[in-house]
Amino acid sequence: MKNHGKSNDRVCSIILGGRELKYTLKRTNRRSIGISIDKTGFVTVAGPNGISEETVRELLREKASWILDKLSHFEALAARKGKAKEFAGDEEYPYLGKMFKLKIEIETSLKRPVFRLQENTLELYTKNTENTGMLKDYLKLWYVEQFKRIIEQRVGYFSKIMGVTPGKITVREQKTRWGSCSSRGNLNFNWKLIMARPEVLDYVVIHELCHMKEMNHSDRFWALVKELCPRYKEYRKWLKDNGSSLSID
Numbered sequence: 001m002k003n004h005g006k007s008n009d010r011v012c013s014i015i016l017g018g019r020e021l022k023y024t025l026k027r028t029n030r031r032s033i034g035i036s037i038d039k040t041g042f043v044t045v046a047g048p049n050g051i052s053e054e055t056v057r058e059l060l061r062e063k064a065s066w067i068l069d070k071l072s073h074f075e076a077l078a079a080r081k082g083k084a085k086e087f088a089g090d091e092e093y094p095y096l097g098k099m100f101k102l103k104i105e106i107e108t109s110l111k112r113p114v115f116r117l118q119e120n121t122l123e124l125y126t127k128n129t130e131n132t133g134m135l136k137d138y139l140k141l142w143y144v145e146q147f148k149r150i151i152e153q154r155v156g157y158f159s160k161i162m163g164v165t166p167g168k169i170t171v172r173e174q175k176t177r178w179g180s181c182s183s184r185g186n187l188n189f190n191w192k193l194i195m196a197r198p199e200v201l202d203y204v205v206i207h208e209l210c211h212m213k214e215m216n217h218s219d220r221f222w223a224l225v226k227e228l229c230p231r232y233k234e235y236r237k238w239l240k241d242n243g244s245s246l247s248i249d
Helices: 053-062 064-082 132-162 191-195 198-210 219-228 232-245
Strands: 002-004 006-016 019-028 034-037 043-048 092-095 098-106 114-117 121-126 169-172 179-181 187-190
Touching: 006 053, 006 064, 019 053, 019 064, 034 064, 043 053, 053 064, 092 132, 092 191, 121 132, 132 169, 132 187, 132 191, 132 198, 132 219, 179 198, 187 191, 187 198, 191 198, 198 219, 198 232, 219 232
Parallel strands: 019 043, 098 121, 169 187
Antiparallel strands: 002 006, 006 019, 034 043, 092 098, 114 121, 179 187
């Protein structure tokens, strides 16, 4: 055990699931114990000043399954992010929260590429399979087309429930935003949301439509969001933790 930054922060270790887990124990004035895991797999346990190390270890053993699942999830995301796509057959791509294997078939008679979404595969029929950049453009165009269709449906569905009339719907690719709403009620959405689970996509739609009633992030705004999306905090956190995985690169 060694010091880590402040005197009341210590780096400890424990064996969970056959692997050594290092974690930082922070003793503070809080009354409860909390466990957090960031995207890099860094585990922090925060507890009261008088908490014993054995109490912390017991809690970690109790939460072992959850902790190991989280770590495996972040490790898989890191591995996927670090491996560049080649846009070749059998690579997996996300669509509405599921992973689909890309199957590429040569069809010389086609003037433009054709996609067919099957149970576990995304089939691409094209006469050109040698140009990687072109295959990426084909795939992105397909995603955008699917997203435009679905986002119009979901905006239409929730706007009727909320009694609002949105203006223009624009689909964009943005690095840091999933959606926005202008003072005139024009909506912008990031097409990469098509890769997320439907309920996450719906949360973003609800979020932006609620801005048509409350152009802020006040308590009243979040109360509106919660009425239509009771689990919005879960979906908001999912985007924060997993948003970088919504990519075809």
